[in-house]
Each structure stands twice: as structure tokens, then as C-alpha cells.
Amino acid sequence: MPSWEPIAIKQHVPLPVLEQWIKHHDGSAEVLRRLLFIRLRYKGASVASAAESMSVTTQTGYNWQERWNAEGRAGLNPKYAGGHPSKLSSGQKEELRECLHEQDHWTISEAQQRVQSRFGVSYSRDQIRRILKSFGMHPAEPHVGEHRQPPDR
Structure with missing residues (x-):
């Protein structure tokens, strides 16, 4: 039985559509892992157990879910910060x-x-x-x- 989560997963698309995205995914492995995480959440897994299944921390799982809830599939694309600012102007x-x-x-x-x-x-x-x-x-x-x-x- 799924445990209560403080932040629920938004189901932007039905599970069969999500399954098709996973089946036909040809992009980065990072996005595929995040889609698999979302599928586990759709199926009732807690953030902690879904994150553990994807070998990431629970906090990372919450970050992925937050971005999914806010932006849908586009939120699963990696966002790189660009590194440390240069010491010289x-x-x-x-x-x-x-x-x-x-x-x-x-x-x-x-x-x-x-x-x-x-x-x-x-x-x-x-x-x-x-x-x-x-x-x-x-x-x-x-x-x-x-x-x-x-x-x-």
C-alpha cells in the first residue's frame, strides 16, 4: 500500500502515454531514468523507494518530481548551471x-x-x-x- 507523500505526483499524461514515451525514448539516458522514476511514482511508489530504485538520493527524487509537477516532460531535461564564475572579469x-x-x-x-x-x-x-x-x-x-x-x- 502506497504511503502518504507530502507532495503528490501530477499526472500530466495517462500512464499508457508515459509508458509509450519510455518505450520509444531515444534521447539521453538521464531523461529516461527520470521518466522511469515518474512511472514508479504513477504506480504508487513513494519518492524514497522510487529514488532508491533509480540509485539517486531521496532529495534528487523530490527535485525530479517537483520539476515534473511544474513543467511536465520538459522539466525532466537536465539544466546545467554553467560552472563556477571566472576569477577574472x-x-x-x-x-x-x-x-x-x-x-x-x-x-x-x-x-x-x-x-x-x-x-x-x-x-x-x-x-x-x-x-x-x-x-x-x-x-x-x-x-x-x-x-x-x-x-x-
């Missing part, structure tokens, strides 16, 4: 681009030090590499001398 990035074009070759460490000294911002080596790539630049490899060659070569 777009103006500072443009200034950095100009600054880095003053010289032909930059190592990751040199670019990292330039950003730190000029803007007071610390970026990881990977992030500096991504920034250089976004500028159409490729980091230079530091020159390593051949240790077996004579020093006067």
Missing part, C-alpha cells in the same frame, strides 16, 4: 590576452606567475592551460638541456 581576460601576446612563448609556470603578479589571482596549472587554449595559444615546453652533451656545445 572579461575586461581582465582581454588585458591578459594582450599581455600574453607581448611574448611568443610562455610556459604554464610563467603564465601562472604573470596572472598572479598582475591580477592577484591564483589559477591551477590546468586552468592556465585552458585559458591559454581559449586565447588560441599553446604553452611552450621549458627547454631542457641534454645532460650527456659537453657544456661548450
